[in-house]
Amino acid sequence: MPSRARRTLFSLVVFFATCGLIGMMIDQKVGAQSSTDESTLRDNLRSFTSVYDIVAQNYADPITGDKPGKVIYDGAIPGMLRTLDPHSSFYDPKAYAKMREDQHGKYYGVGMTIQPQGVGTAQKIVVVFPFEGTPSYRAGIRPGDVIAAVDGKPTDNLNSEEVANMLKGPKGTHVQVTLVREGASKPLVFDLIRDEIPHNSVDLKFEIRPGVGYIHLTNFQETTGREISDALEGFGEPKGLVLDLRGNPGGLLSEAVAVCDKFLHRGQVIVSQRGRAYPEQIYRATHGESGQEYPVVILVNHGTASAAEIVSGALQDHDRALIVGETTFGKGLVQTVYQISENTGLALTTYHYYTPSGRLIQRNYSGVSLYDYYYNHDTPQDTKDREVKLTDSGRTVYGGGGITPDDQIDTPKSNHFQESLLGHYAFFNFTKHYLANRTVSKDFQVNDEVIGEFKQFLKSQDIAFTDQDIAGVRDWINANIQSEIFTSQFGQQEGLKVRAEWDPMIQKALGFLPQAQTLEQNAEKVVAQKAMARNSATSPE
Structure with a gap:
């Protein structure tokens, strides 16, 4: 051998x-x-x-x-x-290093997101956006720049992971990046000094309406609890909050507990975990929300999973937040990561977790292919065979298949024309073209003149369309063009704000804030009545 x-x-x-x-x-x-x-x-x-x-x-x-x-x-x-189950997994050395990097929420490099565009020999590695405040951003690297070489080595035939690894390195070291930019007469060469690059789990936080905060949380890593605290402190005394957990795959259990601790009363149960090898462990709010009471709406979808479901389930069970959107993924299994050897790891399911009301939300995976388990679970579940539990105020909630929202908001479906535009990176590439020889200010709006240029660009790229196609999704097109242009001109945060202010699911979630307020007030009354009844039952005659 x-x-x-x-x-x-x-x-x-x-x-x-x-x-x-x-x-x-x-x-x-x-x-x-x-x-x-x-x-x-x-x-x-x-x-x-x-x-x-x-x-x-x-x-x-x-x-x-x-x-x-x-x-x-x-x-x-x-x-x-x-x-065993769909979530027990093995990390080879490369995957293990990536997992640890994601958990830490930082790495050392130049701070940009890149992706391949094109097919075969025409494929190029393109900058999607530089992270604000990083070496790439400070140097003036823009979305749409094509990375032609790193330290003199051409990127031809390299994938985005290989190029990303070339850009990473010890803090304080130099890396030379050669870029091709539309409108520039020759390649641009940047000498960048690598630095610590924070990869925040809160990628957007701002006051979306007067007094109403909006937070988009992408995952749960070692910095998430602190990031949520900073975001809430930045809002001062909010009149309401929308916490967007759509597409959040989860992460560290400890950080889900830390997030719940910002909203619940001290001592309230957040989650419990049980496994055959260890005694039951119960996590409670240790600090509490410091007396701040305001309506909270949590926005979820089919991609909301694991730690994100712990947060949704805890706040729903305690009637602290109204959950809106789609039924969540349904991952109620907890993995413990064991380091094996040579920087490899085993993520083994060791616990089931339960919400405060006692719900196990794990979706059935027996006799289901991995593909169907992960991607084909959009069909609404029949609640008649699911376990029934009660929230603090007596509302009915269901276990055994994700967190069922209190109110349904469906994800908008794309038509063929929209999918074609996205598949051709039409908005991203139009932005490179539009900003090649001009700049815009923050009062920029997408008007008929901009749409006219967009149509000409689509024709130049052989992307088929009709005027009826454009008119049918004009608001969506306007938002995508403005978001990409603001991302390129002012940074990722401004581009994300444009999308959030347009997003129909977020707009509907905002409309549920009065209902969330009523929910919390009613829950407080019910809890107070139960406390009075207990005191009366135990008081001496």
Whole structure:
């Protein structure tokens, strides 16, 4: 067997041995593991190593280069974990490093989002936007700039991940970036000094209406609780808040608890977790909302998952927020990450989590393909077979399949013309063209003259349309053009504000603030009445 294959096989044996050790540790807490189970595990390990040995020696093509790693990291281990549940997973060294970077909420580099555009040999790596305040932003790099080379090395045939890794490096080091910009007569060369780049989980926070705050939270990482605190403090004494959790895949449980702590009363239960290896653990609000009471609307959709569902469920169960939007993803499993070896990790499901009312919101995954589990769950669920629980004020809520919103707001559906514009990056590329030889001010509006230029641009790009197509989605087109132009001219925050102020789901969510106010007031009355009844029942005659 080649030495590379032996090393890979050794890594697998270490992995399985670690899994076995974890299993034995778990079984020691819930009962001794039988000698039969241990014997079966050893026999299965021997069977696997024998199979791998035969494959390595006799497969038609040599198992060399990166093939041993693919066999193990992309085949054997994921295949084993897939039989358990959809969320237990293995991190190879690259994925493990990325996961840790995402959890920290920072990295060292130049601060830009990039993506590929084009097909085949015509594909280029394009700057989507530089993060505000970073080396890229300060240097004047713009959305739409094409990265032609990094430190003199052409980016031809490189993917965006490879280019991103070239841009990253130790703080204080230099990197030379060569860009091609529309309207520029020759390539532009920037000498950038790498710095710490914060990757905030709150990517937008502003007063969307007088006295009403809006926060968009993208995920839950090590900085999320502090970011939410900073955002709320920035609003002073708000009259209302819309917390947008659409598309939020979750993250760290501890940060979901920290976010809930900003809205609930001290001592209220946030979430509990139970697993066979450990005693039940209950998380409560330790500080509380410091007496600040204002209506809260939480906006969710099918992509709202995990830690984002913990926040939604806790605030719904305590009647602290009105949940609007679509039924959430339905992930009620908690993973513990075990570091294995050589910077690899095992994310193993060790707990189920329950909302304060006792709801388990995990969606059924038995007999469901991974694709269907992740992407085909838009069909409304029948509530007749779901567990029924009550909120603090006695409202009915359901478990067993995500957080059901208090009021439904559907995600707008795109038509074929809209999908065509997005697929061709029409707004992004038009912005490069429009701003090539001009600038705009913040009073810029998309008028008929701008739309006329947009139509000419679509024709030049062979993007089919009719005047009826444009008229049918004119407000959407206006918002997308203005957002891209503001992103390029004034930074990502201004572009996101344009989108938020137009977004029909956000506008509908704002309309539910009076209902959220009534919900909270009624809940306070019911809780007070229950407290009085308990006091009366226990007081001496």
